[in-house]
Amino acid sequence: GGAWWASPFVPATWLLTSRTRWQTLIGGLLLHVSWKLGWAEINSTSRSDVSTWLPASVLFVGIIYAGSRALSKLAIPVFLTLHNVAEVIICGHQKCFRKEKTSPEKICSTLFLLAAAGCLPFNDPQFDPNGYFWAVIHLFCVGAYKIVQKSRKPNALSDIEQQYLNYMFSVVLLAVASHPTGDLFSVLDFPFLYFYRFHGSCCASGLLGFFLMLSTVKLKNLVAPGQYAAWIFFAKVITAGLSVLLFDMILTNAMVGCLLLGGLGEALLVFSEQKSS
Template sequence: MCMGRCLVGLTFCTCYLAFYLTNKYVLSVLKFTYPTLFQGWQTLIGGLLLHVSWKLGWAEISSSSRSDVLTWLPASVLFVGMIYAGSRALSKLAIPVFLTLHNVAEVIICGHQKCFQKEKTSPAKICSVLFLLAAAGCLPFNDSQYDPDGYFWAVIHLFCVGAYKILQKSQKPNTLSDIDQQYLNYIFSVVLLAFASHPTGKHHFVCLFYIAYSMQCALTPVITLRNIFGFFGFFLMFSTVKLKSLMAPGQCAAWIFFAKVITAGLSILLFDMILTSATVGCLLLGGLGEALLVFSERKGV
């Protein structure tokens, strides 16, 4: 049983690493910065893979009532905002910086639990929240590759993530499973992003992008990586659901933290990032904050 859990955890880390590195490469190196089409294509692939998995009996998708779908609709809207803003932010920011800002979503969740649900907050969690806020707040002033547009979209992303998790936790038990929620997210994302791509004129720019890359004989890698990214996104979602079903919240948090550390570390070696002592200090402070959050989750406080 322990070996099986470790295998699931390692699979999750591998998918997490592949997802972010591939995403960063397509957005930053290949300069494919068309979020409506990029994310729309990924969610389409994810939805099709999930549907096929359901038909093959590998995943269970229950028939949701209209009221359940309508209740989950605000969360699906936040999901679209989360992936769209995240894509825009990641195209401008280094992965360690993006993940440090992403972690501030936990501050929003903790604040909601403290203010609206009147939950008791442990000293460890309070310290983690303060460290996460301090790290994210100091980063813009110490980031030698500071990009205001990237930070702007990162803030929108973290607010969407925080609100999404709050809505997810507020769902009534046994209403929608994690797979059901993700299936609805995929369907809504494909529809909304497909409609959004035409008014914004992104389809026109993508055609020009394809023509330019075709002239350089580089179209095939772009399409291949885009499709691979869709597969990685699906497998990351699937492994996350499996991780949550097999492990306690504290163990899940530990594996997620481990995956983030590996991803951030390797990204520094693979992508250009200027590290100063102040930047490293902010990143380490954010890491310490998340480590304390994992500790508080494992202790159940």
């Protein structure tokens, strides 16, 4: 008689990955309709631009799929702390390969983020190896995606065009991958498959994801990079705080210290972004 979100791992995993498919499908359809109605600007791009962006779309699929698998086993504050380690990968790439000058604040930030994520597995009372495994894949995909995004040709693809290609590619790749990953047959184990509330929640998650994407892109284009980073940091803090109140999570002093260290690292990163902008 438990709630459906307390179901075993396979149905819960399928639920999250299914919602990922719904979000990409509905997001892609809404973005296509918005384009046709003139609400979103998607220009005719060359095949070379599209083919150049395809590796980023593959990484995007890795981000959303591995992220959904990780979230099925990890608490949201833990997931966000691990997610932020992607900034360490980006900073390392800029320092080692692009020979860019790195500010002391950014170096301290990456060290704090890395230390917080490294200590978490040893201080997490709800440690789950599968969750951490998928979180590591997720953060590597995020780091690689941002590197590809920053190295693209200027004015090649707008943020909306990038997201449109991501949505279209994700729908196709996730549908093809549903059989080898086992998600196609896991649907038969889901006890609420024929409940209208389940399908309604999937549609709602797709709509909310679409509007969140649009608002994020608009905010990114309206404010300076430092202000954008500050808003994203504020949203993460609110999300982590609400998750502690809404979901069951065991907190110890050591774990809280790791989460606060990760928050301090991201705050320093925001400060360095504002200082350089």
